[in-house]
Amino acid sequence: MSGAIELIVEGYVSLRDQAALDELRTQRRKLIADLNSCTGIDCTSTIRQIEEDIVVIEAGLARLDGAATRSPTSCSRSARRLNFLLRSTHHNLERAIRQRPL
Numbered sequence: 001m002s003g004a005i006e007l008i009v010e011g012y013v014s015l016r017d018q019a020a021l022d023e024l025r026t027q028r029r030k031l032i033a034d035l036n037s038c039t040g041i042d043c044t045s046t047i048r049q050i051e052e053d054i055v056v057i058e059a060g061l062a063r064l065d066g067a068a069t070r071s072p073t074s075c076s077r078s079a080r081r082l083n084f085l086l087r088s089t090h091h092n093l094e095r096a097i098r099q100r101p102l
Helices: 002-015 018-036 044-099
Strands: none
Touching (some): 002 018, 002 044, 018 044
C-alpha cells in the first residue's frame, strides 16, 4: 500500500490540499486506535503498514509547510512584478491621454 499512499500524497501535495492530507492522517490514526483495541487478532503487521503510511503523509505535510514558508518570497516577487506592470500601464495610459487630440 505504501506505493499507493505515496501517489495519493503526491497528488494532494501538488494540489496543495493540506486539509485532505490532515484528514488522511487522522483516518489512519483512528484506524490504528481501532486495531489496537481488537482482541484475539494479531494486527501488528497491519499497524506497522499504517504507521508507514502516516510517515509518508507527514512527509507530504512537511513539504507543504516548507512551500508555505517559501511562499512569501515568491509572493513578494510576484507582488513587485505586478506593481511594476501596473505602474508601467498607468504611465502608458497617462501618456496616451496626453497625446490624444481634443
